Amino acid sequence: MSVAQHTLSQEAMALENKYGAQNYHPLPVVLSRGEGVYVWDVEGKQYFDFLSAYSSVNQGHCHPKIVNALTEQARKLTLTSRAFYNDKLGWYEKFTTQYFGYDKLLPINTGAEAVETAIKLCRKWAYEVKGIDMNDAEIVVCKNNFHGRTTTIISFSNDPVARKNFGPYTDGFIKIEYDNLQELEDVLSNNENVAGFLVEPIQGEAGVYVPSEDYLKKAKALCEKYNVLFIADEVQTGIARTGRLLASCGNCDCPTKSCEGTPEVKPDILILGKALSGGVYPVSAVLANNEVMNVIRPGNHGSTFGGNPLAAAVAVAALEVVRDEKLAENAERLGVIFRDAMNRYIETSTICKLVRGKGLLNAIVINDSEDSDTAWEICLRLRDNGLLAKPTHGNIIRFAPPLVMTEGQLMECVDIIIKTLKEFD
Template sequence: MTLAPVQAARSSAELISAETPVLAHNYHPLPVVVARAEGTWVEDVEGRRYLDLLAGYSALNFGHRHPDLIDAAHRQLDQLTLTSRAFHNDRLAGFAEGLARLTGLDMVLPMNTGAEAVESAVKVARKWAYEVKGVPADRATIVVADGNFHGRTTTIVSFSTDESARAGFGPFTPGFRVVPYNDLAALEAAIDETTAAVLLEPIQGEAGVVIPDDGYLTGVRDLTRRAGCLFIADEIQSGLGRTGRTLAVDHEGVRPDMLLLGKALGGGIVPVSAVVAGRDVLGVLRPGEHGSTFGGNPLSAAVGSAVVDLLATGEFQRRATDLGEVLRSGLEALTGKGVTGFRARGLWAGVDIDPALGTGRHVSELLMAEGVLVKDTHGSTIRIAPPLTITREELESALDALGRVLG
């Protein structure tokens, strides 16, 4: 038997060049090709190491290859990976019980991606409006905020205000009203008898880590309760320890009617998302009305359960709080020295760079040369969201690198 020749390892430049003719050009990544990772560090194919300050847009809250999560995945891979929901599996009940207990809600609808969770919430909210609230058929509306990012499906970009997400993808799905973020008066004016729900990010991540005024989320909760509509909190980026609490809404002691989770729920290993809600809300779904072949699969449930166990200790929430003060202090020291402003909560920050020094992309490239990976967003803003496992020394080193780049 003749064996196929072993393909020689390709360099970063060769791999990047090889992607161009065969991959859709829907991303513009930094020119780094990651081959290995552990904890807060990644390594490219040439062996150069980088401190990861993006953490997969918060999908890697527990770092790369956290041993508890890897162990859970390995053990489950040896047992069972998929049944579909045509049958029960022995991991799903425990996952749902743990997630409901962690969030203080009743029921879980397991899905895969964050966008699927948002789409599922839109469907549930509309069905609840027709069956419970009594909104006439096909007239339900959902109020959202400008600057939002909830995903990229056709329905979701229908209520985006980011033209780059919308242009060329119409016609758009009706039934949404857009109001300014952090404006309770505008929100109240948009709610009427057809309103099924208000859908908001407690902190807008893609917009640049935009944090609303204290009391805004409490006001949203009060408005929706008085109006008899649902409050849906999209915590796909902000949730699961990132802000120093299990959920960003916990900073105001608010409990939404529906909670959307994803990213970190899969531990950076498998895509896992969920709609978590009260029984009176998710109870409107009946067999055959909604589903997912992979949603709630045993591998996802095993990893998701391990994530819930990590969060139940409170360790990661405390780390995000304590190290968040280090992050804030470092950014305050750079304000006026290339940083024009920043917004931070826990281990999450949007940092506005003086446009005279370059775009956010340019600064990200300079940081990459310093061995630190971040991601730009609109204009001259960069986002910092390291794994919650980062050490104080690593964080301070990254802030020093930012100072050098801006200096």
């Protein structure tokens, strides 16, 4: 590395540290280019991206079809607001609702906004359809959830870092254990004011916790029994990441791994984001059928940028890539290969306790305490060895590469990961 290159990297980090709010703790690498499964730093070193911008870049970095959709639309029209119609939004809404099997879509920008939208939608349905007394509606959520960091969302988080010194908090939420059907039924059977159950099909930020095989199916059945909306936050787990178009589909047999067939579980409210745009532009959405979505009327909810023509064009292209390149099938196949390879290594490892996950959303648990810096040090060494990942919750390292990865590239990454872990054994 030349002195000039080193200065460039250090300068970029110094500028963020001086002029940016310190609400993130990035791995010390300065990226300047991405393509497919690879990213390059300002010094020109190539890395495998094993985080995919927290599963936003499922289609790979700078996918040409998605970038072309962005640039072509940007030359025509970028924003109208919803004060007027535009010629892309209805086309996007039709394509996406048919793609996922719903009647209507409410377009928003970010994942947290989409969760907030789903909460509002659920509450309005509770008062106008279910008949709960005004302001009495409650929504059941799971402990160790991650749905964003807005004021309402952190009100039902049990992450002290996200919550501390941000009160007063928003009422109207009941927290239960994740993957605990008995506790869910106890709450639903004893509280007629429950309007919805908000859940991540797999708890990603908490450490890629995959629930019991029949958890989502039985939870949805309980919601139907007690007339409660089942709300799936698929911002991170959706769009083929877990080997199905939606993680909540369970063992859906439809050949495209999409909800156009008959999924095991169909959420009453579906929340999407991240890879809905392939990481090219902020796009999120809430989908529901008419009996739920029709409670939203003009003036109830909105966003200046929500449903803009640029977002619409990008999202359609991103979903077409997932379908045409069979990314769900690839994620399912490669995920099995990855976990099998890691499990063979773990049999003789002292540093790595287990691997868990579904599709290409996986995590390894490091044999150290949650407050140790071992996982962070391993990620630094992975960086040095040409692979980028980050810890979550102290001793857990999440692995989520772009879904366009080939088997050969995956095995190269497995070799890097095992080689690095052996340095800590």
